[in-house]
Amino acid sequence: MKRLCFSTIACLLLAAVPANAACYADYKAKKDDPLRLHYGVIELPDSLCGNTEVAADEVQRRIASGGWTLLSVVSVFSEDGLEQRKESAADFFLRF
Numbered sequence: 001m002k003r004l005c006f007s008t009i010a011c012l013l014l015a016a017v018p019a020n021a022a023c024y025a026d027y028k029a030k031k032d033d034p035l036r037l038h039y040g041v042i043e044l045p046d047s048l049c050g051n052t053e054v055a056a057d058e059v060q061r062r063i064a065s066g067g068w069t070l071l072s073v074v075s076v077f078s079e080d081g082l083e084q085r086k087e088s089a090a091d092f093f094l095r096f
Contacts, residue, residue, distance in 0.1 A: 022079040023049035026089070027059050029068040038068070040092030041085050044076070052076050062096040 023044045030037050042062060048055045052073040060070040086093050
C-alpha cells in the first residue's frame with residue numbers, strides 16, 4: 001500500500017511540473033540584388049534560450065535555406081512576447 005501511495009504522489013508531482021517554456025528570437029535579415037530586408041520571428045530549441053549570440057548561428061542556418069543573410073538577432077524571448085511581434089513579422093512570423 002505504501003508503495004502504491006508513493007508512486008501516486010510521485011506521478012502527481014511530476015505532472016505538476018510545468019513543461020519547458022517555448023523560446024523564440026526576433027531577427028533582421030537581408031537579401032541582395034535587389035536589396036530586400038525583413039524582420040522575422042523564429043522558434044528556437046530550449047537549449048538556445050537566453051543567449052542571442054548562440055541563437056544567431058541557428059537563425060542564420062535556418063534562414064539561409066531561403067537565401068537570406070542574418071543582420072542581427074534583436075532578442076531572445078519566451079512565449080509571452082510572441083503575440084506582440086506577430087503583426088510586425090507578418091509573412092516571416094515563424095516561417096523558418
